[in-house]
Amino acid sequence: MTDFPPIITGGSDLSEFLSANKSAVDAALADAGALLFRGFDVPDPLAFDAAINGYGEMVFTYEDSLSNAVRTNVTSRVFTANEAPPTTEIFLHHEMAQTPLYPSKLFFYCEIAPGEGGATPVCRSDWVLDRLKAETPSFYADCREHGLRYTNVMPGSDDAGSGQGRSWRSTLSVESREQAESRLAELGYDWEWLDGDVLRATTPVLPAIREIGDGRETFFNQLIAAYRGWSDSRNDPNRAITLGNGEPISADAMADVIAIADELTADIAWQAGDVALIDNFTVMHGRRPFAGKRRVLASLIS
Numbered sequence: 001m002t003d004f005p006p007i008i009t010g011g012s013d014l015s016e017f018l019s020a021n022k023s024a025v026d027a028a029l030a031d032a033g034a035l036l037f038r039g040f041d042v043p044d045p046l047a048f049d050a051a052i053n054g055y056g057e058m059v060f061t062y063e064d065s066l067s068n069a070v071r072t073n074v075t076s077r078v079f080t081a082n083e084a085p086p087t088t089e090i091f092l093h094h095e096m097a098q099t100p101l102y103p104s105k106l107f108f109y110c111e112i113a114p115g116e117g118g119a120t121p122v123c124r125s126d127w128v129l130d131r132l133k134a135e136t137p138s139f140y141a142d143c144r145e146h147g148l149r150y151t152n153v154m155p156g157s158d159d160a161g162s163g164q165g166r167s168w169r170s171t172l173s174v175e176s177r178e179q180a181e182s183r184l185a186e187l188g189y190d191w192e193w194l195d196g197d198v199l200r201a202t203t204p205v206l207p208a209i210r211e212i213g214d215g216r217e218t219f220f221n222q223l224i225a226a227y228r229g230w231s232d233s234r235n236d237p238n239r240a241i242t243l244g245n246g247e248p249i250s251a252d253a254m255a256d257v258i259a260i261a262d263e264l265t266a267d268i269a270w271q272a273g274d275v276a277l278i279d280n281f282t283v284m285h286g287r288r289p290f291a292g293k294r295r296v297l298a299s300l301i302s
């Protein structure tokens, strides 16, 4: 996998490049699932914002999303990727696949390269699914038949110390419990209020597998991230995810999924000025732990 993701090198203005080569870029993205633009002139977040503008697609805003990550906006369409502490690994996932609202593509921009660690692992989810189908057919059949339900326990105000720390007020864009309940009902969630202004919310059944055309399927979900990583003072990974029929996911099946995905993962080792474009339906991403400074910004496409 040394050629994944492919690197597109240039020395020019990335905004102009993306605007002039939009259809070629999209064809390359459809083929590879992820692209890394290196050596372009992207000195700061404003240049990154301009590059997204040059690409010219609709932006998916953090405010509108049901993402559980605490983030900070840098421009109206650019935000910090996740405020979780450096030592916290963020495991492979498709962005917001644990909610009914998700972006189709993601841009990442490295403003400050990490001192140590801090790569962004990427993994072709269609390749993972092909392997699962062949090697764990009964788990594949369960995923296909039942889908998944995710449970998240959200604090009343943002907890930046957790990768899952976004408050229920911010997540649901509401101010009161009453508004939260009507939003949850609209989205088909089940919920329960816990002590300390904490909300436990469970999604409706969401597909575990997505068809992406030409008979291809991807493992479009947050199973790995939820199972390995949704752990904080409020969240227990063993309760975070079940099959759509309420059955737990077997630890053996998860061990297989994790081993296959790890085997197929490549790391984007960031250099300052790099920009990555990721097809959120085809490729999972995560974040390796790091030491020292690191600033990677993100933007989402509807």
Ligand code: FE2
Binding pocket: 093, 094, 095, 285
């Ligand atoms: Fe993410």
